[in-house]
Amino acid sequence: MASMIRSGCGGRLASAAMDHGARSGPLPEPARKAEAVRRMFDRIAPRYDLVNRVMTFGLDVGWRRRAVAQLDLAPGSVVLDVACGTGDLCEALRAAGLRAVGLDYSEGMLAAAHTSAPLVRGDALAMPFRAAVFDGAVSGFALRNVTDLARAFAEMARVVRPRGRLALLEVGAPRSTLLRSGHDLYMRRVVPLIGGLLSDAGAYRYLPASVAYLPPTSRLVDMLGDAGFEDVRVQTLALGAAQLMTATRRTD
Numbered sequence: 001m002a003s004m005i006r007s008g009c010g011g012r013l014a015s016a017a018m019d020h021g022a023r024s025g026p027l028p029e030p031a032r033k034a035e036a037v038r039r040m041f042d043r044i045a046p047r048y049d050l051v052n053r054v055m056t057f058g059l060d061v062g063w064r065r066r067a068v069a070q071l072d073l074a075p076g077s078v079v080l081d082v083a084c085g086t087g088d089l090c091e092a093l094r095a096a097g098l099r100a101v102g103l104d105y106s107e108g109m110l111a112a113a114h115t116s117a118p119l120v121r122g123d124a125l126a127m128p129f130r131a132a133v134f135d136g137a138v139s140g141f142a143l144r145n146v147t148d149l150a151r152a153f154a155e156m157a158r159v160v161r162p163r164g165r166l167a168l169l170e171v172g173a174p175r176s177t178l179l180r181s182g183h184d185l186y187m188r189r190v191v192p193l194i195g196g197l198l199s200d201a202g203a204y205r206y207l208p209a210s211v212a213y214l215p216p217t218s219r220l221v222d223m224l225g226d227a228g229f230e231d232v233r234v235q236t237l238a239l240g241a242a243q244l245m246t247a248t249r250r251t252d
């Protein structure tokens with residue numbers, strides 16, 4: 001499915017995730033997940049950035065800047081943005097003097113992208129790149145959407161050169177019970193409301209619910225180690241609402 005894309009057709013695509021959601025909740029079964037998620041992103045692509053800004057109060061912009069800074073790579077380094085969506089992280093990489101390449105499987109998201117970085121349509125589980133061609137990789141809020149996280153991490157390890165850097169942003173859960181309840185309420189009630197007003201309520205019921213696919217942070221750290229990364233560090237952002245994981249590609 002890999003192809004270079006600079007423009008494309010979003011189109012109105014039926015969402016299997018949402019069809020399923022109408023029956024038994026917003027999470028599709030694993031076997032249907034990849035296709036359902038891809039179609040959902042195709043559909044919400046045109047207003048994805050707007051909803052992101054509104055639902056994070058614009059904080060996501062700073063999180064992306066921080067993820068890029070934590071790569072600590074020399075100017076001109078080439079960095080892959082895995083599951084780049086509309087290219088926000090690509091732009092943050094470029095603003096920091098790095099050379100970005102974006103990869104995503106949603107034609108709609110790539111068509112709605114607002115970056116001049118080269119964008120490649122392809123699967124994060126079978127990346128269309130040779131081994132060790134990137135100085136680093138980043139990914140923003142995509143981990144819970146992939147169907148095989150171990151394979152995605154293995155692919156990241158394959159395409160990043162030894163001593164190359166990794167920075168992954170994901171949603172998190174505040175530790176304090178009070179904050180966690182408020183955060184849960186916001187994700188379950190307010191995010192679908194904002195999503196419904198600006199874009200697609202079903203999709204924005206799926207997105208908070210999809211956190212259920214995400215293993216605990218300690219397990220993610222172990223998985224990154226198994227995939228070939230070392231010096232894995234985790235930072236919590238916005239009182240735990242988001243997390244940033246950084247790591248270095250092992251030399252072996």
Ligand SMILES: C[S@@+](CC[C@H](N)C(=O)[O-])C[C@H]1O[C@@H](n2cnc3c(N)ncnc32)[C@H](O)[C@@H]1O
Nearest residue numbers: 041083084085104105106109123124140142145
């Ligand atoms: C929540 S969006 C995040 C987009 C962007 N990284 C950001 O920070 O805004 C998740 C993205 O992951 C992409 N995605 C999910 N699974 C993928 C896969 N297996 N291969 C490529 N892209 C994938 C979706 O198409 C979507 O664009």
